[in-house]
Amino acid sequence: MRVKISILYSWLVKVSTFLLPNIPLFMRFRGFLYSLMMKSCGRNFQVTSTAVLNSLSGLEVGNNVYIAHHTVVIGIDIRIGDEVIVGPNCIISSGNHTFLNNSYRYGKSLRRPVKIGAGSWIAGNCSVLGGSILPERSILGAGAVLNKKYEEADGLYGGIPAVFIKKMR
Numbered sequence: 001m002r003v004k005i006s007i008l009y010s011w012l013v014k015v016s017t018f019l020l021p022n023i024p025l026f027m028r029f030r031g032f033l034y035s036l037m038m039k040s041c042g043r044n045f046q047v048t049s050t051a052v053l054n055s056l057s058g059l060e061v062g063n064n065v066y067i068a069h070h071t072v073v074i075g076i077d078i079r080i081g082d083e084v085i086v087g088p089n090c091i092i093s094s095g096n097h098t099f100l101n102n103s104y105r106y107g108k109s110l111r112r113p114v115k116i117g118a119g120s121w122i123a124g125n126c127s128v129l130g131g132s133i134l135p136e137r138s139i140l141g142a143g144a145v146l147n148k149k150y151e152e153a154d155g156l157y158g159g160i161p162a163v164f165i166k167k168m169r
Helices: 002-017 024-035
Strands: 059-061 072-074 078-080 091-093 114-116 155-158 163-167
Touching (some): 002 024
Antiparallel strands (some): 155 163
16 A cells, blocks of 8 residues: 555656756755655755656665656665666666466566665666666666676676676776
8 A cells, every 4th residue: 555655646746846947956855755755765865857756665765866857766676875876768667577368468567676786877768677786886888778686896787688898997
């Protein structure tokens, strides 16, 4: 029931703050409103007006996190570390579909946690899927699809599916 209420609440926040300009003051205000239903939220959480955050009850966000335009965050168990940037048009989802009766439409949803390490940057047009881990201080290159757990911090990851490309430091 809490998940359903958090979905309705996130819609209410989005609709009521949509016309506020995307300047830090109002993006922090929007982030504060979202944080009221979140599992945990740090300081200076900034969310643009066109971002969609659903299922707030399972979302954990650290300090100084920025969610850009047209990004969708949907899922029950998503942890975003401190000082993370999520670029525009990204999808972060902890759920996936399963096959039942010759269709993915009616299969039970499979949920797996997502973790984005502190200091990371998810570039534009990326997808982060259930069961994924982006290590601390890492970059997920534009257009990549992260569907695995990685442990190499300070790395550049990219491609479909995302693979380790090189060490950044």
